[in-house]
Amino acid sequence: MRKVFIAGNWKMNILRNEAKELTERFVAGVNDSIANIDVVLCPPYTVLDLVERSIGHTGIMLGAQDVFWKDMGPFTGEISPAMLLDVGCKWVIIGHSERRNTLSESDELVKKKLEFSLEEGLNVILCVGETLDERNEGKTIRAVSVQLERALLDLELDDPTRLVIAYEPVWAIGTGRNATPDQAQRVQATIREITGKMLGENVVERLRIVYGGSVTEGNIEELLVKQDIDGALVGGASLVADSLVKIVQIAGG
Ligand code: PEP
Numbered sequence: 001m002r003k004v005f006i007a008g009n010w011k012m013n014i015l016r017n018e019a020k021e022l023t024e025r026f027v028a029g030v031n032d033s034i035a036n037i038d039v040v041l042c043p044p045y046t047v048l049d050l051v052e053r054s055i056g057h058t059g060i061m062l063g064a065q066d067v068f069w070k071d072m073g074p075f076t077g078e079i080s081p082a083m084l085l086d087v088g089c090k091w092v093i094i095g096h097s098e099r100r101n102t103l104s105e106s107d108e109l110v111k112k113k114l115e116f117s118l119e120e121g122l123n124v125i126l127c128v129g130e131t132l133d134e135r136n137e138g139k140t141i142r143a144v145s146v147q148l149e150r151a152l153l154d155l156e157l158d159d160p161t162r163l164v165i166a167y168e169p170v171w172a173i174g175t176g177r178n179a180t181p182d183q184a185q186r187v188q189a190t191i192r193e194i195t196g197k198m199l200g201e202n203v204v205e206r207l208r209i210v211y212g213g214s215v216t217e218g219n220i221e222e223l224l225v226k227q228d229i230d231g232a233l234v235g236g237a238s239l240v241a242d243s244l245v246k247i248v249q250i251a252g253g
Contacts, residue, residue: 004224004251005164005208005231007040007063007125008238009093019047022241023054029245033252034059037231040091040125041238045079052088063091066099067122069112081120092117093233095127095151097170107150114151123162125233126151127212128191132171140169141190148191152198160199160206165191166233172213174235181222181229184211188228217246224251 014022023041030039042063043051052062068078084092094117095110110126117124128151130143144167157163167188172178179187188209196204211223212233223229231251237243 002206002208002230004037005040005210006037006248006251007042007091007210007233008244009065009096009233009235010041010043010239011065011098011235012044013239014043014047016047016050019043019050020054022239023051025241026244027055027058027060029241030060030248033249035252037248037252039248042091042093048087048089061090062088063093063125064089065093065096067092067094067113067117069116071120081117081122085121089122091123091125093125093127095147097127097129097168097173101170107147111151111153115155118157118162123164125164125166127166127168127233129168129170129213135169135171140187144187144191145194148194149198152195155199157199157203160203161208164208164210164231165195166210166212167191168212168233174214176214178214178219179211181226184223185226185228188226192228215247217243217250220247220250
């Protein structure tokens with residue numbers, strides 16, 4: 001049985017006062033609904049500390065949106081796993097399409113970040129997904145497989161619960177156009193098959209694969225019904241306390 005996993009990605013939004021208010025409203029709203037699921041908030045670096053203090057001992061976990069692949073040194077502007085752990089992060093998002101596409105992050109870089117983060121003790125949400133052109137050309141599975149195979153090659157995963165794979169079709173992110181549950185399930189079943197071959201069948205049984213792309217309180221339920229959809233990575237809706245509360249309440253069942 002895989003524990004449902006819901007993460008909110010606040011992206012480059014939110015100043016200190018807003019972050020405090022959003023976190024406090026979220027914490028007050030979710031109450032017991034987080035008892036049986038994993039919930040992670042991924043705010044910008046500038047408010048990690050503040051959000052960590054606001055979530056306190058609720059069990060909600062802190063995550064970052066990116067990381068570098070060295071522990072310290074002359075890497076201006078970068079942040080290391082040790083620094084993120086130091087501020088209370090348990091999770092980090094790696095390979096988000098906004099970084100792959102806007103900042104030209106390569107599969108090679110994604111792999112370095114993934115391996116180093118796991119080694120250093122951070123858990124990872126690894127994002128993969130196809131562009132609209134790739135989907136229209138029938139290349140969805142190929143695109144996702146290449147990203148996965150390059151990231152997971154020779155990976156040693158001591159504990160399958162430390163890695164979450166987020167299937168995020170690029171055309172569904174921030175567009176209000178989500179993949180249908182059937183579309184997401186088809187790709188996520190293939191992701192499980194590929195990761196099974198790469199990491200071993202007993203690992204993949206416990207590995208969470210979540211969907212991301214315009215998830216709201218209106219579509220989370222029908223997504224979670226699917227066999228290979230173990231949760232969601234939520235962008236826009238995670239910036240609205242009431243929406244995120246409802247998503248978590250539905251997911252927490
Ligand atoms: C995301 O940022 O990973 C995301 C899925 O965004 P949204 O929910 O806004 O589509």
